[in-house]
Amino acid sequence: MEDQDLKRAGLKVTISRMKILELLENSDKRHMSAEDIYKALLDVGKEIGLATIYRVLTQFEAAGLVIRHHFEGGQAVFELERGHHHDHLICVKCGKIVEFVDESIEAKQEKIAEENGFKISDHSLIIYGVCSKENCQQ
Amino acid sequence: MEDQDLKRAGLKVTISRMKILELLENSDKRHMSAEDIYKALLDVGKEIGLATIYRVLTQFEAAGLVIRHHFEGGQAVFELERGHHHDHLICVKCGKIVEFVDESIEAKQEKIAEENGFKISDHSLIIYGVCSKENCQQ
DNA sequence: ATGTATGCAAAACATTTGCACCTGG
DNA sequence: CCAGGTGCAAATGTTTTGCATACAT
Numbered sequence: 368m369e370d371q372d373l374k375r376a377g378l379k380v381t382i383s384r385m386k387i388l389e390l391l392e393n394s395d396k397r398h399m400s401a402e403d404i405y406k407a408l409l410d411v412g413k414e415i416g417l418a419t420i421y422r423v424l425t426q427f428e429a430a431g432l433v434i435r436h437h438f439e440g441g442q443a444v445f446e447l448e449r450g451h452h453h454d455h456l457i458c459v460k461c462g463k464i465v466e467f468v469d470e471s472i473e474a475k476q477e478k479i480a481e482e483n484g485f486k487i488s489d490h491s492l493i494i495y496g497v498c499s500k501e502n503c504q505q
Numbered sequence: 506m507e508d509q510d511l512k513r514a515g516l517k518v519t520i521s522r523m524k525i526l527e528l529l530e531n532s533d534k535r536h537m538s539a540e541d542i543y544k545a546l547l548d549v550g551k552e553i554g555l556a557t558i559y560r561v562l563t564q565f566e567a568a569g570l571v572i573r574h575h576f577e578g579g580q581a582v583f584e585l586e587r588g589h590h591h592d593h594l595i596c597v598k599c600g601k602i603v604e605f606v607d608e609s610i611e612a613k614q615e616k617i618a619e620e621n622g623f624k625i626s627d628h629s630l631i632i633y634g635v636c637s638k639e640n641c642q643q
Numbered sequence: 644a645t646g647t648a649t650g651c652a653a654a655a656c657a658t659t660t661g662c663a664c665c666t667g668g
Numbered sequence: 669c670c671a672g673g674t675g676c677a678a679a680t681g682t683t684t685t686g687c688a689t690a691c692a693t
Contacts, residue, residue, distance in 0.1 A: 378672095378673095379666090379667060379668080379671090379672065379673070380667075380668095381666075381667070381672095381673060381674085382666095383673080383674070384673090400657095401657085401658080402657090415674085415675090416674065416675050416676070417657095417658090417675095418658085418659075418660085418674080418675070418676075418677095419673080419674055419675070421657090421658060421659070422659085422660095422673085422674085423673095425658095425659090437575055437577065439575065441656070441657065441683095442656090442657065442658095443657085443658090456617065456618060456621055456623055458623065459626055459627075465621050465623075467617055467621070469613055469617060471609070471613060472610050472613050472614070475607055475609060475610050476610070476630075476632055479594065479605055479607060479632070480594060480632055480634050483594055483603050483605070483636070484636055484637035484639075485594055485596065485603075485632070485634035485635065485636050485637070486634050486635045487632055487633070487634040488597055488633050488634050488635060489597075489632075489633040489634075490630070490631060490632040490633060491629070491630070491631050491633075492614075492628070492629070492630045492631075493628060493629050493630075494614055494617065494618055494623070494625055494627075494628040495625070495626050495627040495628060495629075496618050496623035496624050496625040496626050496627075497623065497624045497626060498621070498622055498623050499622035499623070501622075516647095517646095517647065517648070517691090517692060517693080518692075518693095519647090519648060519649085519691075519692070520691095521648075521649070522648090538682095539682085539683080540682090553649085553650090554649065554650045554651070555650095555682095555683090556649080556650070556651075556652095556683085556684075556685085557648075557649055557650070559682090559683060559684070560648085560649085560684085560685095561648095563683095563684090579657095579658095579681070579682065580681090580682070580683095581682085581683085
């Protein structure tokens with residue numbers, strides 16, 4: 368299955384790419400930094416160089432397999448492209464990330480861009496806050 | 506006037522801080538990176554070390570005098586806090602930045618956060634696109 | 644005077660790249 | 669076999685820090 372995605376993207380099916388793609392598909396953390404991935408693979412006994420991870424992620428991004436986000440905190444995080452655009456709600460205390468979609472906001476953005484003569488190529492809406500104690504794992 | 510802002514923020518009134526604050530207030534570019542500021546000051550014959558600029562901007566941010574944005578492109582950009590929250594529309598071709606406010610989006614965000622048990626501390630909405638040729642200065 | 648600011652150079656990060664070696668098809 | 673992938677170390681670009689010196693009050 369994963370190898371099909373890779374071939375379709377014009378990428379050779381290598382161990383590194385398979386492992387990284389698998390991890391992104393199966394990890395319960397849907398948003399991972401290059402280093403998160405590096406460590407997670409180490410834990411599973413697969414050491415893949417950080418440089419390779421960055422290279423692979425960059426290729427995946429170009430191929431539309433993953434999305435790169437620049438949340439606060441220096442490191443970029445990557446998430447699997449599942450075909451459903453969504454925005455993010457991030458807990459600044461525990462790091463919890465909730466995905467959401469709101470059609471009225473999407474529509475409004477389109478309208479605002481149009482009013483200003485812009486043709487939207489992309490957008491990023493991130494709401495930072497503190498989640499309710501019950502769920503806040505820290 | 507500027508020195509009042511500095512004093513109020515508990516910061517000593519120094520040449521560097523005054524010059525940086527003045528620049529942010531008078532520059533037609535409302536969003537500047539540390540390096541933009543460094544160069545702009547050089548042009549006016551004021552050489553202030555980059556390290557100092559970063560330190561000053563960080564203090565200004567802590568004092569609520571400026572806002573730090575992490576737009577795409579590696580460098581953080583800073584803009585003067587003018588008391589009016591707004592979001593950004595950025596041209597990926599020429600870098601033009603348009604500020605906008607939309608109450609319905611603001612309200613919707615509040616609602617979404619609430620529905621998910623989050624207390625909003627901040628949010629960032631950036632729309633990337635291409636502006637109309639007439640205005641696109643590149 | 645004295646606590647703070649600044650400049651400089653070095654450190655710290657995240658990310659990218661050059662190059663020799665390895666591997667998938 | 670051979671184009672393309674990988675590891676490692678070194679380079680990059682941005683931001684931060686340590687320390688000796690300079691400055692504001």
